[in-house]
Amino acid sequence: MEAPGRAIPTIRGESPRRRTRLARASGSALVAAGLWWVLAGPEKALHPLGGLAVVLAVAASLALPAGRSVGMRLATLPGLAAFFLRASVVGGVDVAWRAIHPRLPIRPGFVHYRCHLLHGPPLTLFMGIVSLLPGTLSVRLEGRLLTVHVLDRESRSVDGLRELERRVAALFPSPRSGQRPEEDA
Structure with a gap:
């Protein structure tokens, strides 16, 4: 039985907080890569500036405080x-x-x-x-x-x-x- 207030480990010992940061980073990477692809076009999707933009977007999403979840239908x-x-x-x-x-x-x-x-x-x-x-x-x-x-x-x-x-x-x-x-x- 777990003590109240203690994080329950998930698969492979990941804490929920770590999983949340990983989800934020993954989501930011997908959105930034998709936005780069739309703006630059498929022929420049693998341009080094695109990779830099994605890395900076992920870094910003991890550095900034997470907002509360916005439920949407x-x-x-x-x-x-x-x-x-x-x-x-x-x-x-x-x-x-x-x-x-x-x-x-x-x-x-x-x-x-x-x-x-x-x-x-x-x-x-x-x-x-x-x-x-x-x-x-x-x-x-x-x-x-x-x-x-x-x-x-x-x-x-x-x-x-x-x-x-x-x-x-x-x-x-x-x-x-x-x-x-x-x-x-």
Whole structure:
């Protein structure tokens, strides 16, 4: 019987802490290598700078303190990705049309949107996606009030923000059991 508070050895005598560091290093190496491959292309995948980038990413992940685990509902990720791709294409076409239109039909301004997502990863992801979508940019967050710069104040941008918020909320389970993030005050 193990004493309380004592680490239980795993296969080959590995402690859970060592296994966690190994998992972080492996994950960082895979992500950094994948990112290098995407950015540099397959023909330069084995370039020495790529190897250096991977080593530095692993060193940074081990040197920095580990954050708490962010639970996500991965089953909702394809829906969020599809929404993002569709909104990116539709927004890109809209921005291009406005740019080449002879009268340049833009009415830039700010939209204030009250967000109900929890602070931390859900809100950060939401604001990042808003800034990546064509024609919108997250400008400021005060409490739960998000200021978004839009190309057309009179467009239905708030509806798009609501839909994006709903999809991001579905990705992150609420820490309060039985309560959806939209219900948080």
